[in-house]
Amino acid sequence: MFLCFCGSVSAEVNSYAERTEVYDQWMKAAKNIAGDDEGAKDVLDFIIANEQKSMPIYTDEGLGIRPLLNGVQKEAKSLLVICLMPGDENTSPEWFETTDNSFAAGFMGDESMSIIVLRAQAQMSDVWKGLLFLHEGFHAMAHVKKFFAEEKDPLRHRVIEEYFAYAMEFNLLRKYGGKAYETLLDKEVVRIKKTDKVAPEYGMYEKELTRIFGKSVSQRETFLRETIFWLNAQFQKIADEVKPEKVDDAIATFLLGCYQNEILQ
Numbered sequence: 478m479f480l481c482f483c484g485s486v487s488a489e490v491n492s493y494a495e496r497t498e499v500y501d502q503w504m505k506a507a508k509n510i511a512g513d514d515e516g517a518k519d520v521l522d523f524i525i526a527n528e529q530k531s532m533p534i535y536t537d538e539g540l541g542i543r544p545l546l547n548g549v550q551k552e553a554k555s556l557l558v559i560c561l562m563p564g565d566e567n568t569s570p571e572w573f574e575t576t577d578n579s580f581a582a583g584f585m586g587d588e589s590m591s592i593i594v595l596r597a598q599a600q601m602s603d604v605w606k607g608l609l610f611l612h613e614g615f616h617a618m619a620h621v622k623k624f625f626a627e628e629k630d631p632l633r634h635r636v637i638e639e640y641f642a643y644a645m646e647f648n649l650l651r652k653y654g655g656k657a658y659e660t661l662l663d664k665e666v667v668r669i670k671k672t673d674k675v676a677p678e679y680g681m682y683e684k685e686l687t688r689i690f691g692k693s694v695s696q697r698e699t700f701l702r703e704t705i706f707w708l709n710a711q712f713q714k715i716a717d718e719v720k721p722e723k724v725d726d727a728i729a730t731f732l733l734g735c736y737q738n739e740i741l742q
């Protein structure tokens with residue numbers, strides 16, 4: 478990653494306003510789904526206290542990022558938030574590669590700084606935008622606050638962090654979806670206990686998920702919600718089958734397999 482703190486120009490003032498508008502939409506969605514959940518509120522507080530709007534720029538190498546200091550601050554804070562406007566993908570080959578067609582939001586860690594990228598044209602309903610922002614926000618907070626510093630193995634570190642991020646997400650999904658979500662989850666847990674296939678069965682619950690979350694606005698959203706729902710069921714299945722003290726390890730091992738088999742990215 479390459480940070481550039483060159484002087485502000487008028488185009489950046491417009492860019493700041495435009496990106497702030499997109500940021501506000503993502504933040505509103507995150508606050509709505511967070512409700513009074515303590516874990517989600519911690520993430521929101523972290524984002525609000527530390528975020529610095531930024532934009533992608535071209536550099537010869539790596540992902541170029543310029544914090545939009547807006548003429549007030551001298552240096553960037555510990556969380557750079559890039560709202561990716563249409564056309565930003567073409568800033569550089571590296572940016573193009575990072576923001577492929579399936580991309581709606583993402584996190585990157587760089588030494589003591591975190592970077593969150595939020596796509597302006599996310600093609601996501603507010604529930605999923607909110608969950609995505611909180612998920613990436615959790616990574617950002619865990620990275621800056623070094624939550625899992627004792628995990629020296631990089632892959633294991635990643636998996637534990639993902640576990641916590643998903644656990645927060647599943648709490649919010651359960652609260653949002655209520656009884657209908659719980660019932661559907663139980664049905665999926667029963668199904669996956671009977672099958673050897675370790676991958677989501679896409680399309681199977683479209684009708685039920687639409688009843689709970691509303692009509693999906695894109696293929697990207699359909700894919701995301703079915704994957705997350707399946708993952709929630711897998712966590713539940715492990716919790717049902719494994720002794721309480723072994724659940725964390727079993728879920729971490731399961732997640733590791735998902736990344737190795739590219740079920741998750």
Ligand SMILES: [Zn+2]
Nearest residue numbers: 612616639642
């Ligand atoms: Zn994640």
